[in-house]
Amino acid sequence: MMTGLDVEDGQLVEFFEFRHLTFQEFLSARAIVEGWHPGRQDNDVLVTAIAPYLGDEKWREVIPLAASLGGKETEALITRLTDSVEASNPDSESDSLGANYYIALGRCLADEAAAKPETVRRALRSLVSVWVPHRNESVFQSIAQGRYGKELFDEAGESFFGWRILQLQPRR
Numbered sequence: 001m002m003t004g005l006d007v008e009d010g011q012l013v014e015f016f017e018f019r020h021l022t023f024q025e026f027l028s029a030r031a032i033v034e035g036w037h038p039g040r041q042d043n044d045v046l047v048t049a050i051a052p053y054l055g056d057e058k059w060r061e062v063i064p065l066a067a068s069l070g071g072k073e074t075e076a077l078i079t080r081l082t083d084s085v086e087a088s089n090p091d092s093e094s095d096s097l098g099a100n101y102y103i104a105l106g107r108c109l110a111d112e113a114a115a116k117p118e119t120v121r122r123a124l125r126s127l128v129s130v131w132v133p134h135r136n137e138s139v140f141q142s143i144a145q146g147r148y149g150k151e152l153f154d155e156a157g158e159s160f161f162g163w164r165i166l167q168l169q170p171r172r
Contacts, residue, residue, distance in 0.1 A: 022061075029065035033073070046073035047080050054084060054104060055097040063104045067113035074108075078115045081105040082123045086130055102127065106139030112147040120148055124155040 006015040018024040031037045032049045040049070050066055053059040063081075067074045085105055088098025106127055109120065124143070143152045 025061045026065055029062045029069055032062075032066050033069045033071075045076065046070045047076040050077065051080065054081065055100045057096075057100055060100070060103060060107065064107040064111040064113065067108040068111045070113070074113045075115045075119055078105070078108060078113060078119050078123055081108065082119075082126050085123075085126045088130075103139060106143060109148050110139060110142035110146060117151075121151055121155065124148065124152050125159065128152070128155045129159040 001017060001019055002014050003017045004015045005012050007013070028037075033046060035044060035049070037049060046066060050059075050063060054063065063077075067077050070077060081101055081104055084101040085098065088101060105123055109123060109127075115123070127139070127143075140152065143149065
């Protein structure tokens with residue numbers, strides 16, 4: 001909605017604000033995907049344009065929206081988030097950056113962002129095994145109810161039973 005006037009480049013222009021943050025988040029995601037963002041470089045792709053914001057809690061909604069809008073470029077974004085989750089320290093209570101990567105990746109998959117099956121499986125494996133101690137139930141529930149639900153259950157079963165088998169093996 002128009003909230004007033006501002007001066008830009010010596011001219012009086014209308015100043016608009018978004019009543020709801022969702023509009024701002026969607027338009028930010030679309031701007032990044034389509035290359036309308038400030039500081040854009042000619043060689044920018046989705047993952048390089050959004051990389052500075054991957055661990056930022058304020059961008060938690062923008063990242064999955066961008067992943068959903070990103071088409072073929074989403075593959076690299078899912079891979080980058082998966083790498084970040086795997087490189088984080090799930091045993092550290094102070095690893096909020098890792099938790100932000102985890103939530104961003106989970107929300108991308110919950111929003112059914114498109115990627116190759118092996119990329120999705122690796123991402124789900126990371127969410128299940130690397131971050132099990134700090135899992136977010138709502139992220140898992142959202143993924144389970146969507147397109148990647150079967151793969152999530154498969155990875156969770158493999159992770160759990162693989163861990164149980166290791167625990168039950170006799171020590172030598």
